[in-house]
Amino acid sequence: MHSSARYGGLLTDKYELTMLAAALRDGTAGRRVGFEMFTRRLPEARRYGVVAGTGRFLEALGQFTFDDSSLGLLEEFLDSQTVAFLADFRFRGDIDGYPEGELHFAGSPILSVRGTFAECVVLETLLLSIFNHDTAIASAAARMVNAxxxxxxxxxxxxxxxxxxxxxxxxxxxxxxxxxxxxxxxxxxxxxxxxxxxxxxxxxxxxxxxxxxxxxxxxxxxxxxxxxxxxxxxxxxxxxxxxxxxxxxxxxxxxxxxxxxxxxxxxxxxxxxxxxxxxxxxxxxxxxxxxxxxxxxxxxxxxxxxxxxxxTGSGVPAAGFVYKLVEVDGQPVHKRSAGKQTRGGRKQALRVARESGIVTEEVIYPAGRPPAVDAWARTLTVPLVHGGDVVADTGVAALAEARERVASGLDSLPWEGLKLAHGEPAIPTRLVGGD
Amino acid sequence: MHSSARYGGLLTDKYELTMLAAALRDGTAGRRVGFEMFTRRLPEARRYGVVAGTGRFLEALGQFTFDDSSLGLLEEFLDSQTVAFLADFRFRGDIDGYPEGELHFAGSPILSVRGTFAECVVLETLLLSIFNHDTAIASAAARMVNAxxxxxxxxxxxxxxxxxxxxxxxxxxxxxxxxxxxxxxxxxxxxxxxxxxxxxxxxxxxxxxxxxxxxxxxxxxxxxxxxxxxxxxxxxxxxxxxxxxxxxxxxxxxxxxxxxxxxxxxxxxxxxxxxxxxxxxxxxxxxxxxxxxxxxxxxxxxxxxxxxxxxTGSGVPAAGFVYKLVEVDGQPVHKRSAGKQTRGGRKQALRVARESGIVTEEVIYPAGRPPAVDAWARTLTVPLVHGGDVVADTGVAALAEARERVASGLDSLPWEGLKLAHGEPAIPTRLVGGD
Structure with a gap:
C-alpha cells in the first residue's frame, strides 16, 4: 500500500514519532498507559454534541501502517530502532468509548485508548482529525435536523x-x-x-x-x-x-x-x-x-x-476534542498547567433519565466503579477494539444504527436542551469518585 | 486506479452528471462555453484573499477520471451514452487564471475554464472544493504571517x-x-x-x-x-x-x-x-x-x-468561490436571480500600481480587450491548461514561487490594506467595458 493510502501512517504530527523515539530509547515506550479523548467544553455554548467518526476511525485503525516510502522519509530524522518499530506497527491495545451517534457533553469520556505508550501515542493525530471533523459536522447537522x-x-x-x-x-x-x-x-x-x-x-x-x-x-x-x-x-x-x-x-x-x-x-x-x-x-x-x-x-x-x-460545522468547524494521557502503569496522571487541568484516571459514564425517558444528568466515574444511582441509568461506554481487533460493528448497518441513536438521543433531551440559542448544556455533567 | 483515488471522478455532486446526461441527450453538451470562478465579496469584510489550490487542482485534473467501479455505480441513474462519455472523460479545454499565491479581491476572475459544456460542468465540484478550502486557509494564514x-x-x-x-x-x-x-x-x-x-x-x-x-x-x-x-x-x-x-x-x-x-x-x-x-x-x-x-x-x-x-480559516472556513457559466458560443450569459446577478462574458484583470509599487486598483475587463491605463499595470491572468495539457509549472518549485508571490503581494498593499480589522478591501475593484 502506498503511503498516499486513505489513512496512511504519515497523516501524523512529527512530534508523535520523535516522542516515540525518545521513549523507545529510555525504556518508557512499553509502559501500559491510558489515553482519553474528551472536550473541555461544548463549543459556542452549544447544548449537546453528537459523537461521529467512530466508524471511520475503526476503518482507519487497520490501514494506519507505514509502508516503505513512508519509512524512507522517516529515516531522515528517526533512529533505526524507531523505524523498525514503525515498520511492524499495528495497534494491539484496547479501546472503548461512546458508540457513534451518542450525544455527548463537556468532559464526556468519549474514547478510552489503552496499550503501550508507543502504540497509543502514534494514533493521536489521526484519531483527533477524524473525530474533531466528523463530530463538528454531525453536531451542527443535528441542530438543523431539529430546526x-x-x-x-x-x-x-x-x-x-x-x-x-x-x-x-x-x-x-x-x-x-x-x-x-x-x-x-x-x-x-x-x-x-x-x-x-x-x-x-x-x-x-x-x-x-x-x-x-x-x-x-x-x-x-x-x-x-x-x-x-x-x-x-x-x-x-x-x-x-x-x-x-x-x-x-x-x-x-x-x-x-x-x-x-x-x-x-x-x-x-x-x-x-x-x-x-x-x-x-x-x-x-x-x-x-x-x-x-x-x-x-x-x-x-x-x-x-x-x-x-x-x-463547516455552522461556526464550529472542529469539535474541540483533545487526547490526553490519564493513566500510567495503573496510576492516574494529569498536568497542572494554568486553565487546562485534566482529571487523571480512566473514566466511564452513565446517563441518568426519568421514567419518561427524558435524561437528567451525565455521571462520570472512575472506570469499573459505577456509582449507585437511584434512577434509570444507562452505561454509555461500549467496547470498540480488543487486543487490536475491532469488536464493534462498522459499515452501512452500523451507520444506520448510529442514525437511530442520534434520533433517540434528541428525543431524550429536555425541551430546553433542543433550543438553538446558546446556553447551558442540555443536562449537567457530574464527576464522582476518583482522585 | 480505484475510485478511492485522491482525486477520483466521484468527488462530484450528482447533479453535475445528471445535467451532463440531459445536455448529451438534447445536443447542447457540445456547445462551447466559458465558466468563471470568482467570489462575490471578500468574506467577513477581509481586505484581501490569497489564491491557493492551483497546484492541487492542476494535479487533480489528470486524475479526475471514472474507473470501472465508479461507472458501475453511475449506471444506477445514468443512461449508457452518458456512462460511455464518462468512461473516456478527459478534460481537453483551456484554463487560465490568477497564478497561485496571487492576491485577489471580490469579483477577481480567478479562473476561466473554456471547452464544451460537458467537460467544463463536470469539473465544478472538485474545482470549487480545492479552491474554496485552500484559499480559505491561505487567506487566514497570510493575515497571521503579517501579524x-x-x-x-x-x-x-x-x-x-x-x-x-x-x-x-x-x-x-x-x-x-x-x-x-x-x-x-x-x-x-x-x-x-x-x-x-x-x-x-x-x-x-x-x-x-x-x-x-x-x-x-x-x-x-x-x-x-x-x-x-x-x-x-x-x-x-x-x-x-x-x-x-x-x-x-x-x-x-x-x-x-x-x-x-x-x-x-x-x-x-x-x-x-x-x-x-x-x-x-x-x-x-x-x-x-x-x-x-x-x-x-x-x-x-x-x-x-x-x-x-x-x-479552519480563522472564522472563514470556505473562501466563497462560485463557478458560473458566463459564455455560450461566444455570447455572454448571466442569471438574474435576486441579489445574485453576475456579469456575463469571459473576463481578465489588471492590477494597477504607483511607481513605488504600491497597488491602487484592480481593473476587470472583457477578455482580450484591456483598457488603456495611465499607470504601471500588470496582467494578472496567466495560461494554466491548453487543450487539456497543463502548461503551468507545478510541484515543489512552483510552490516556492507561489510563496514568493504572496510575500511580494503583501508588500505591494497600501498599509491600511494590511490592517487585521474588518473593513473595505485593500484596493477597489473596477469593472470596465462589457455588457
Missing amino acids: AGGRPLIEMGSRRTHEQAAVAAARAAYLAGFAGTSNLEAHRRFGVPVLGTSAHAFTLLHTGPDGESAAFRAQVAAQGVDTTLLVDTYDVATGVANAVAAAGPGLAAVRIDSGELAVLAQQVRDQLDRLGATRTKIVVSGDLDEYGIAALRAAPVDSYGVGTSVV | AGGRPLIEMGSRRTHEQAAVAAARAAYLAGFAGTSNLEAHRRFGVPVLGTSAHAFTLLHTGPDGESAAFRAQVAAQGVDTTLLVDTYDVATGVANAVAAAGPGLAAVRIDSGELAVLAQQVRDQLDRLGATRTKIVVSGDLDEYGIAALRAAPVDSYGVGTSVV
Missing part, C-alpha cells in the same frame, strides 16, 4: 470544503438525520443516499428566448417528471409556469435558490396549486443554516438543501 | 481538521508564508518543511518526583540539544530550570502552551538569560489566531505554533 421539524434536509456542501472532507461530511450529516447528500463518493463509500437537482448553468446553457423551457424539457426528457426543476434563474413565476408546462402537474419538485425564501415559497405554492401541481414539492436552498431553517417553519417548504453551513 | 511581523509561524493544526484536509492546509499555510508544518504527509507530498516539539503526554509518561527532568533528558538523548522542550506541564519556572539542566545553555528552544503567554514569555526570557541560555528561543502556542499573534508583538517570543485557527 427542520421533520422536513427532509439534503447535504449539498461538497464544493465548500476540502474534497475528501466533503465525503466524510456527507456521512456525518446523514448520521445526524439528513436525508441524503449530493456527493457521489459518499454514496459509494458509505451508502449515503444520493440526491440531485440541477444548476443555473444548465438553464443558461439553453440560450434564446425559450431557453428556460428548453432546459426544463431536456431535463424531463432525461430524468422523467420525478425530478427537481430549478425555477429561479430568471423570474420565479415564469420559471414555475415553464416547469409545469414542461413536466405536467406530476412534476416531483421545484427548487428556489435565492431571494426571500419564505415569501417566494408561499407564492410558488399558491401558483403550483393553481396549476394543479398540488403534489409538486418545494425545495429551498441558498445559505441556509439552522436559524434560516427554523425561520422557514411556517412557510410551505417541503425540503431544504444545505451547503456551506453544515460542512 | 507575526517576521517571526516564524509553525502550522500544527492537523488534529483540528479532516485528516486529508490537514495535508492541504499545511501546504496552503506554507504557501502563505508559514515556516513549516507538523504534518508528515505534507512534507512527503508537497515538500513542506516539517517541524516538531513534544507533548505533555511525554512528560507525564515519566512518573515520579523527577519525572519532568527524566522526560527532558530522554528527549535530549534522542534528539540532541537542537530540540524544543515543553516547559508548562507543571510549573513553568521549574520546567525552564529542568530544561536548561537537562540540555545545557545550548538548548535550541522551549515551548509554552498555556497561560498568559505575554507574561510567561517575558519571565521565561529573563530566566533563560539568567541561566546563560541567551540563545535559547521561545515558542508559544495555545489557541493563537492572528489577533493573539499580534497581541504578542511586544513579548520576547521567537516563533508561534498555530493550530485550530489556521486550519
Whole structure:
C-alpha cells in the first residue's frame, strides 16, 4: 500500500514519532498507559454534541501502517530502532468509548485508548482529525435536523470544503438525520443516499428566448417528471409556469435558490396549486443554516438543501476534542498547567433519565466503579477494539444504527436542551469518585 | 486506479452528471462555453484573499477520471451514452487564471475554464472544493504571517481538521508564508518543511518526583540539544530550570502552551538569560489566531505554533468561490436571480500600481480587450491548461514561487490594506467595458 493510502501512517504530527523515539530509547515506550479523548467544553455554548467518526476511525485503525516510502522519509530524522518499530506497527491495545451517534457533553469520556505508550501515542493525530471533523459536522447537522421539524434536509456542501472532507461530511450529516447528500463518493463509500437537482448553468446553457423551457424539457426528457426543476434563474413565476408546462402537474419538485425564501415559497405554492401541481414539492436552498431553517417553519417548504453551513460545522468547524494521557502503569496522571487541568484516571459514564425517558444528568466515574444511582441509568461506554481487533460493528448497518441513536438521543433531551440559542448544556455533567 | 483515488471522478455532486446526461441527450453538451470562478465579496469584510489550490487542482485534473467501479455505480441513474462519455472523460479545454499565491479581491476572475459544456460542468465540484478550502486557509494564514511581523509561524493544526484536509492546509499555510508544518504527509507530498516539539503526554509518561527532568533528558538523548522542550506541564519556572539542566545553555528552544503567554514569555526570557541560555528561543502556542499573534508583538517570543485557527480559516472556513457559466458560443450569459446577478462574458484583470509599487486598483475587463491605463499595470491572468495539457509549472518549485508571490503581494498593499480589522478591501475593484 502506498503511503498516499486513505489513512496512511504519515497523516501524523512529527512530534508523535520523535516522542516515540525518545521513549523507545529510555525504556518508557512499553509502559501500559491510558489515553482519553474528551472536550473541555461544548463549543459556542452549544447544548449537546453528537459523537461521529467512530466508524471511520475503526476503518482507519487497520490501514494506519507505514509502508516503505513512508519509512524512507522517516529515516531522515528517526533512529533505526524507531523505524523498525514503525515498520511492524499495528495497534494491539484496547479501546472503548461512546458508540457513534451518542450525544455527548463537556468532559464526556468519549474514547478510552489503552496499550503501550508507543502504540497509543502514534494514533493521536489521526484519531483527533477524524473525530474533531466528523463530530463538528454531525453536531451542527443535528441542530438543523431539529430546526427542520421533520422536513427532509439534503447535504449539498461538497464544493465548500476540502474534497475528501466533503465525503466524510456527507456521512456525518446523514448520521445526524439528513436525508441524503449530493456527493457521489459518499454514496459509494458509505451508502449515503444520493440526491440531485440541477444548476443555473444548465438553464443558461439553453440560450434564446425559450431557453428556460428548453432546459426544463431536456431535463424531463432525461430524468422523467420525478425530478427537481430549478425555477429561479430568471423570474420565479415564469420559471414555475415553464416547469409545469414542461413536466405536467406530476412534476416531483421545484427548487428556489435565492431571494426571500419564505415569501417566494408561499407564492410558488399558491401558483403550483393553481396549476394543479398540488403534489409538486418545494425545495429551498441558498445559505441556509439552522436559524434560516427554523425561520422557514411556517412557510410551505417541503425540503431544504444545505451547503456551506453544515460542512463547516455552522461556526464550529472542529469539535474541540483533545487526547490526553490519564493513566500510567495503573496510576492516574494529569498536568497542572494554568486553565487546562485534566482529571487523571480512566473514566466511564452513565446517563441518568426519568421514567419518561427524558435524561437528567451525565455521571462520570472512575472506570469499573459505577456509582449507585437511584434512577434509570444507562452505561454509555461500549467496547470498540480488543487486543487490536475491532469488536464493534462498522459499515452501512452500523451507520444506520448510529442514525437511530442520534434520533433517540434528541428525543431524550429536555425541551430546553433542543433550543438553538446558546446556553447551558442540555443536562449537567457530574464527576464522582476518583482522585 | 480505484475510485478511492485522491482525486477520483466521484468527488462530484450528482447533479453535475445528471445535467451532463440531459445536455448529451438534447445536443447542447457540445456547445462551447466559458465558466468563471470568482467570489462575490471578500468574506467577513477581509481586505484581501490569497489564491491557493492551483497546484492541487492542476494535479487533480489528470486524475479526475471514472474507473470501472465508479461507472458501475453511475449506471444506477445514468443512461449508457452518458456512462460511455464518462468512461473516456478527459478534460481537453483551456484554463487560465490568477497564478497561485496571487492576491485577489471580490469579483477577481480567478479562473476561466473554456471547452464544451460537458467537460467544463463536470469539473465544478472538485474545482470549487480545492479552491474554496485552500484559499480559505491561505487567506487566514497570510493575515497571521503579517501579524507575526517576521517571526516564524509553525502550522500544527492537523488534529483540528479532516485528516486529508490537514495535508492541504499545511501546504496552503506554507504557501502563505508559514515556516513549516507538523504534518508528515505534507512534507512527503508537497515538500513542506516539517517541524516538531513534544507533548505533555511525554512528560507525564515519566512518573515520579523527577519525572519532568527524566522526560527532558530522554528527549535530549534522542534528539540532541537542537530540540524544543515543553516547559508548562507543571510549573513553568521549574520546567525552564529542568530544561536548561537537562540540555545545557545550548538548548535550541522551549515551548509554552498555556497561560498568559505575554507574561510567561517575558519571565521565561529573563530566566533563560539568567541561566546563560541567551540563545535559547521561545515558542508559544495555545489557541493563537492572528489577533493573539499580534497581541504578542511586544513579548520576547521567537516563533508561534498555530493550530485550530489556521486550519479552519480563522472564522472563514470556505473562501466563497462560485463557478458560473458566463459564455455560450461566444455570447455572454448571466442569471438574474435576486441579489445574485453576475456579469456575463469571459473576463481578465489588471492590477494597477504607483511607481513605488504600491497597488491602487484592480481593473476587470472583457477578455482580450484591456483598457488603456495611465499607470504601471500588470496582467494578472496567466495560461494554466491548453487543450487539456497543463502548461503551468507545478510541484515543489512552483510552490516556492507561489510563496514568493504572496510575500511580494503583501508588500505591494497600501498599509491600511494590511490592517487585521474588518473593513473595505485593500484596493477597489473596477469593472470596465462589457455588457
